[in-house]
Amino acid sequence: MKLTRRQLMKNGLLLGASVPLSLGAAWASDGGLADDPAHGSISLFGVDRSTTELGQGLRQQGWTPRYEGRLDPLALNVQPAGTLATGFTDEAGLVLLTSLLAGRGRVLALGRHDAGQHRLLSHRGPIAAPLAVDAGSWQAALGREYARLATASGSVRHSQDIKRPYGESVSATELSFLVRL
Amino acid sequence: MSTTQRILPKGVSEADFDAALVRFREILGADSVLTEGDQLAPYTKIMMAGDDKDYIPSAALLPTTTEQVQGIVRTCNEYKVPIWTISTGKNLGYGSAAPGETGQVILDMHRMNQILDVDPEVCTALLEPGVTYQQLYDYIKENDLKLWLDPPAPSAIAGPVGNTLDRGVGYTPYGEHFMFQCGMEVVLANGEVVRTGMGGIENSSSWQVFKWGYGPYIDGLFTQSNYGIVTKMGLWLMPEPPAYRPFVIQYDNPEDIEEIVDVLRPLRIAQIIPNAVVIVHTLWDAGTHVQRKTYYEGSDSIPREAIERIKQDEGVGEWNVYAALYGTPEQIDVNWKIVEQAFGKSGKAKIMYGEEAEKRGGGFEYRAALMRGDMNLQEFGLYNWRGGGGSMWFAPVSQAKGSETKDQTELAQKILGKYGFDYVAEYIVGWRDMHHVIDLLYNREDPEETQRAHDCFAELIDEFAKRGYGLYRTNTEFMEQVAGTFGEPLREVHKTLKNALDPNGILSPGKSGIRQ
Numbered sequence: 001m002k003l004t005r006r007q008l009m010k011n012g013l014l015l016g017a018s019v020p021l022s023l024g025a026a027w028a029s030d031g032g033l034a035d036d037p038a039h040g041s042i043s044l045f046g047v048d049r050s051t052t053e054l055g056q057g058l059r060q061q062g063w064t065p066r067y068e069g070r071l072d073p074l075a076l077n078v079q080p081a082g083t084l085a086t087g088f089t090d091e092a093g094l095v096l097l098t099s100l101l102a103g104r105g106r107v108l109a110l111g112r113h114d115a116g117q118h119r120l121l122s123h124r125g126p127i128a129a130p131l132a133v134d135a136g137s138w139q140a141a142l143g144r145e146y147a148r149l150a151t152a153s154g155s156v157r158h159s160q161d162i163k164r165p166y167g168e169s170v171s172a173t174e175l176s177f178l179v180r181l
Numbered sequence: 182m183s184t185t186q187r188i189l190p191k192g193v194s195e196a197d198f199d200a201a202l203v204r205f206r207e208i209l210g211a212d213s214v215l216t217e218g219d220q221l222a223p224y225t226k227i228m229m230a231g232d233d234k235d236y237i238p239s240a241a242l243l244p245t246t247t248e249q250v251q252g253i254v255r256t257c258n259e260y261k262v263p264i265w266t267i268s269t270g271k272n273l274g275y276g277s278a279a280p281g282e283t284g285q286v287i288l289d290m291h292r293m294n295q296i297l298d299v300d301p302e303v304c305t306a307l308l309e310p311g312v313t314y315q316q317l318y319d320y321i322k323e324n325d326l327k328l329w330l331d332p333p334a335p336s337a338i339a340g341p342v343g344n345t346l347d348r349g350v351g352y353t354p355y356g357e358h359f360m361f362q363c364g365m366e367v368v369l370a371n372g373e374v375v376r377t378g379m380g381g382i383e384n385s386s387s388w389q390v391f392k393w394g395y396g397p398y399i400d401g402l403f404t405q406s407n408y409g410i411v412t413k414m415g416l417w418l419m420p421e422p423p424a425y426r427p428f429v430i431q432y433d434n435p436e437d438i439e440e441i442v443d444v445l446r447p448l449r450i451a452q453i454i455p456n457a458v459v460i461v462h463t464l465w466d467a468g469t470h471v472q473r474k475t476y477y478e479g480s481d482s483i484p485r486e487a488i489e490r491i492k493q494d495e496g497v498g499e500w501n502v503y504a505a506l507y508g509t510p511e512q513i514d515v516n517w518k519i520v521e522q523a524f525g526k527s528g529k530a531k532i533m534y535g536e537e538a539e540k541r542g543g544g545f546e547y548r549a550a551l552m553r554g555d556m557n558l559q560e561f562g563l564y565n566w567r568g569g570g571g572s573m574w575f576a577p578v579s580q581a582k583g584s585e586t587k588d589q590t591e592l593a594q595k596i597l598g599k600y601g602f603d604y605v606a607e608y609i610v611g612w613r614d615m616h617h618v619i620d621l622l623y624n625r626e627d628p629e630e631t632q633r634a635h636d637c638f639a640e641l642i643d644e645f646a647k648r649g650y651g652l653y654r655t656n657t658e659f660m661e662q663v664a665g666t667f668g669e670p671l672r673e674v675h676k677t678l679k680n681a682l683d684p685n686g687i688l689s690p691g692k693s694g695i696r697q
Contacts, residue, residue, distance in 0.1 A: 090564075092562055099226065099278060102267075103289045
């Protein structure tokens with residue numbers, strides 16, 4: 001029997017179908033986390049190391065990341081209103097994500113992480129952390145910053161370009177997001 | 182850099198806009214009137230080479246009923262607030278969900294998403310504008326109806342009403358969407374509701390089966406226009422055929438396009454091949470799943486040598502024809518022989534179907550799905566080809582003649598090459614016409630490249646018009662320029678109609694270049 005997407009959603013077969021066990025294991029053994037998660041869960045999308053690091057930053061600030069695998073923006077449609085989601089995606093994923101949020105959710109922050117710079121856009125006021133790597137990776141710093149923006153009450157649009165340190169190893173542009181359904 | 186400035190509709194005072202918002206909230210409820218920056222952010226995402234600052238809405242309204250739309254329109258007339266209507270807001274590369282100009286209020290119809298009727302006997306549907314292809318597909322499957330849809334390529338999230346109103350196309354025999362539309366309900370700018378075709382007859386059972394009604398046929402006035410807001414639309418659905426054979430024909434040389442079109446044309450006109458065939462160039466076929474940087478890092482047009490490597494690695498041709506046969510197995514066998522004979526004559530074509538086509542790679546699997554009306558999002562992969570989030574569809578029309586196709590291909594490649602962009606293109610073959618669809622992909626994060634893309638697109642429009650080729654559809658940044666290529670007499674008629682139907686100019690000002 002071929003199930004429709006809606007039936008798959010109802011049966012819970014589509015979400016999280018591709019969760020890499022290694023990432024789950026990484027979190028399970030992660031140290032330096034907040035003892036008592038203060039803010040509840042946040043859906044975390046992506047499939048590589050950057051996602052793991054982002055999740056660590058979130059956990060350090062009291063969030064519980066729930067790993068969802070590769071971003072399927074259509075899957076966001078069936079998540080309850082108020083759900084927070086963050087992670088990394090590609091150009092196609094970002095196009096889908098932003099277009100699906102029209103009338104359905106809020107874009108709290110977006111990041112474009114190129115070889116030379118981080119370009120961050122926040123709809124929750126100024127970006128505080130410079131994504132310095134002295135306290136871990138920039139992805140973890142981004143996670144801490146997104147953790148802060150997730151609870152910030154500001155409504156000012158703020159964009160900021162942050163130069164990346166010379167010599168930092170960068171393989172490709174990465175795109176990050178923080179949204180609320 | 183922080184931005185707090187409030188966006189207002191052009192020519193509307195803050196006090197009047199606030200009063201209009203109060204009225205909108207009374208009509209819709211507070212939750213359906215969006216004014217906060219993070220809520221409006223998705224309505225500002227554009228992919229065309231325009232300035233972000235030119236496409237920021239002042240608010241977004243989310244009605245759920247025709248009566249609410251009537252109330253909104255009356256309020257807009259009172260306060261002279263311009264609204265920009267979207268259905269599902271997925272016109273990606275043509276303006277997406279953003280307004281036509283900064284300050285317009287988005288009228289987002291996606292919550293009007295009821296499937297009002299599907300009749301499996303006469304194969305029709307009556308839909309609200311927020312219904313998506315996926316939603317209708319699910320409905321058909323869940324009710325075990327033997328009906329097929331005709332979705333466009335990035336299909337699941339788009340909707341039949343919006344796509345038809347923008348005169349989009351699909352890939353089954355029902356590929357020319359407006360041809361298969363039947364009956365509309367429209368809210369006019371004065372707040373009145375009109376039903377077209379047979380819809381004006383009370384209790385008519387023919388609204389979705391007889392297009393023409395009585396007197397002048399007006400449905401076309403509400404496509405690619407700003408004369409009314411379509412709140413219901415009928416469409417015809419294709420009955421599931423007993424058998425279906427998708428196939429691909431591969432040609433290896435750039436100049437083969439001429440032969441392909443001349444062989445294909447009589448088969449299309451005679452309906453031997455009944456579907457909207459696509460002739461896909463290498464870079465499109467591979468670009469849905471391959472990234473440019475794997476083959477070439479330069480910022481100029483991808484060189485011939487790299488294209489040849491892609492063809493080799495991916496197993497695709499310079500031109501890749503995706504088509505299908507429909508009917509009984511016997512009908513398909515007969516027509517297949519005709520197809521093989523026609524394309525086999527010159528010895529240049531490699532014709533494949535079944536297992537051989539599936540093994541070939543390229544876009545066969547998702548193309549085969551589209552040609553039987555199934556959903557997929559494979560073509561979103563094109564946005565990863567060059568990266569940077571820039572995409573504009575340049576889509577001129579031509580006759581289905583090899584000479585015109587050759588002319589258009591060479592002209593497009595010359596202009597794209599001059600500006601350093603790639604020819605990522607396909608032809609969609611109608612009965613007698615072709616839509617030459619080129620995705621001008623560029624890096625929107627680079628201001629210089631964005632300006633270059635803008636200039637390139639403008640030159641494409643002008644140079645194609647000089648040779649007698651017009652666009653069938655365009656993005657909001659270039660609507661004015663494209664309207665200009667169709668001549669002043671036609672524009673005057675459009676303007677006269679606008680003034681008669683929408684004297685305050687509140688409905689989607691600037692859509693298709695039409696203003697008061």
